Amino acid sequence: MNSLLVASQVLTLNSASPSSFLGLSKAGLITVVTISVILIAAVVWLINGTKRRD
Numbered sequence: 001m002n003s004l005l006v007a008s009q010v011l012t013l014n015s016a017s018p019s020s021f022l023g024l025s026k027a028g029l030i031t032v033v034t035i036s037v038i039l040i041a042a043v044v045w046l047i048n049g050t051k052r053r054d
Contacts, residue, residue, distance in 0.1 A: 024032065
């Protein structure tokens, strides 16, 4: 139910103001995407680095 609420809020905000995504400016959105990519890469790197080697 919570995900539906968030999805409806995203659609409402996006249709009401195309330059704003969840209240973030363009710089804020770029920052969130950049940090997310770095964190995902770090987690993948850690998972691959901790695998057992035969």
